[in-house]
Amino acid sequence: MTEPLTPPDLDLRDFQYMPIEITRLFGSQFHSLATDAEWRAGMILWLKSFHQVPAASIPDDDAALARLAEFGRDVRGWHKVRDVALRGWIKCSDGRLYHPVVADKALIAWIEKLGKRKSSEAGNAKRWGTTFDSTLIDNAISHAAGLLSALNPQSRTLSKKFVVASRCDPGGTKNDPGGTPADSPGGNPEIILVGSQEKDKGNGNGKGKGVNIARGAPAERPARAEASKPKRSKPATAPMPDRASPEFAALKAAFCDYGRTKQLPDQIIADEFEGFTGHHQAKGSVFADWAAAGQNWLRRARQFSQPRSGAPNGRPQI
Numbered sequence: 001m002t003e004p005l006t007p008p009d010l011d012l013r014d015f016q017y018m019p020i021e022i023t024r025l026f027g028s029q030f031h032s033l034a035t036d037a038e039w040r041a042g043m044i045l046w047l048k049s050f051h052q053v054p055a056a057s058i059p060d061d062d063a064a065l066a067r068l069a070e071f072g073r074d075v076r077g078w079h080k081v082r083d084v085a086l087r088g089w090i091k092c093s094d095g096r097l098y099h100p101v102v103a104d105k106a107l108i109a110w111i112e113k114l115g116k117r118k119s120s121e122a123g124n125a126k127r128w129g130t131t132f133d134s135t136l137i138d139n140a141i142s143h144a145a146g147l148l149s150a151l152n153p154q155s156r157t158l159s160k161k162f163v164v165a166s167r168c169d170p171g172g173t174k175n176d177p178g179g180t181p182a183d184s185p186g187g188n189p190e191i192i193l194v195g196s197q198e199k200d201k202g203n204g205n206g207k208g209k210g211v212n213i214a215r216g217a218p219a220e221r222p223a224r225a226e227a228s229k230p231k232r233s234k235p236a237t238a239p240m241p242d243r244a245s246p247e248f249a250a251l252k253a254a255f256c257d258y259g260r261t262k263q264l265p266d267q268i269i270a271d272e273f274e275g276f277t278g279h280h281q282a283k284g285s286v287f288a289d290w291a292a293a294g295q296n297w298l299r300r301a302r303q304f305s306q307p308r309s310g311a312p313n314g315r316p317q318i
Contacts, residue, residue: 001093005103005151007143008094010054010110018050019105034084041069041078041085046102055110056103057096058089100151107148108157114141115162138166237286240277255294262302272301 025031034042048068049058058068066078069085089097118137125132145163148155157163241247252273259269276297279285287293 002090002098004054004057004092004094004096005090005098005100005147006054006056006106007110007140007147008054009140010056010106010144012055012106012109012113013051013053015050015109015113018047018102021101024101030084030087033087035081038081038084041071041081042087044069045085045089046099049099049102050106054096055106057092057098060091060095060097104148104151104155107144107151108155111141111144111148111157111160111163114144115160118162141166237288238290239284239286240280240290243277251290251294254291255298258295259298262298264298264302268301269298272298275301 066075071078089099092098122132255273
């Protein structure tokens with residue numbers, strides 16, 4: 001008897017939608033043969049099986065199936081549509097019925113769910129500085145990917161980075177999406193580049209890190225040329241000189257001389273110097289050139305003191 005098509009712990013009850021291939025559905029024999037009641041019952045079973053555990057399965061019991069198909073306790077009514085409504089379902093070794101198309105979609109959703117869980121737990125471990133063992137999640141992803149490859153070997157999900165990385169034999173050889181080791185005689189010789197879903201023949205045109213999954217050889221990148229120019233060192237800074245020091249007197253003299261070159265009155269220069277020294281002493285400022293800092297202070301003070309062009313104060317412009 002066929003083994004179950006999905007893992008026994010596949011739980012998608014937190015998924016609020018199930019993808020449906022419209023062209024595939026309306027081009028199927030089920031759509032062409034089913035009556036309205038049969039079509040409705042079959043579609044309901046597909047959708048409800050997505051939220052069963054394991055997903056994509058339903059019980060092989062007519063009373064339970066009648067309730068799932070919205071027939072309630074009308075088992076006789078269920079028997080009238082049973083054969084067509086259950087078209088495509090397969091009874092597996094666990095005693096439940098599985099639908100390959102629904103199982104394909106459920107496995108894809110399950111693998112994506114496991115991948116997000118792995119990424120989230122790895123991020124939390126990095127954030128809190130703890131260790132994270134992904135062995136259990138990797139094994140679950142590998143198991144689901146093996147089941148998916150049996151149903152749909154061309155599924156794009158099988159070529160995703162975290163899926164390929166989780167599918168590893170005891171010797172450390174990565175397996176191809178079909179489940180066959182790439183180095184075996186029947187293996188896939190193509191190279192899958194980690195970090196992208198693109199395949200290449202080994203010329204390094206992938207978008208990822210360039211890790212050769214088939215051969216295990218990392219693609220080398222050209223080293224960046226080091227800058228030949230020496231780094232410029234920042235000039236040394238110092239706090240404001242002590243008021244009793246000769247340096248402070250020299251700073252005041254330079255400040256006043258610069259203010260006079262700008263034709264500022266002595267009283268304004270004195271007031272600005274007190275404001276300059278008081279401000280930077282309170283902030284604990286440091287400068288490489290305190291004389292230049294004083295000149296910048298005076299330039300800004302002079303700009304703010306100049307009247308703005310336009311109408312006189314107190315008269316609105318027209």
